[in-house]
Amino acid sequence: DGGITQSPKYLFRKEGQNVTLSCEQNLNHDAMYWYRQDPGQGLRLIYYSQIVNDFQKGDIAEGYSVSREKKESFPLTVTSAQKNPTAFYLCASRPRGQSSTDTQYFGPGTRLTVL
């Protein structure tokens, strides 16, 4: 998990509220990613960003938004439009400009529970 921090580790919100999950990395990586993990479904890609001020939708972007104003930060907002937001959220980063086969580095995750 080294080099990527996610906060908080556990987050509780009431239904209908927007919530922002933090992801910060000090690895000087260009690319950053957000995944959602549900039991038995593996990791599903929400958004990714290859460079600052640019990001693309992943497979399940509906109900989520992101920003990439700084290289080291890639916050994820879970909006009230997300139908089933309770899940474990993982942030990852990868160096760009090296081999595209380079591996991803993951943060420790945030478990979001919507009551």
Added chain:
Amino acid sequence: AQSVAQPEDQVNVAEGNPLTVKCTYSVSGNPYLFWYVQYPNRGLQFLLKYITGDNLVKGSYGFEAEFNKSQTSFHLKKPSALVSDSALYFCAVRDERGGSYIPTFGRGTSLIVHP
């Protein structure tokens, strides 16, 4: 799109016995394959990857994986399992989306090593 499949939701093995966690892939072109491990409530950690070369890839914590082109498989193996190996294991393949390389993950296999 590239994809991987992990046919087993759970694998049980006794400590000291060899273990195998299965992964098959479907790609166009040369596959770039990865294995990651996730301990409870943690992010994913990289174990090993196959890009090209030897079909037997050695990785962290004594794990290795065998690439088999004819069977389109990339099974994870370890000669002697430890209780501490109990975790969730993910196979992944490099996929391309709009000029960016994004890993696509399998659904994960829970490995349980019994004392």
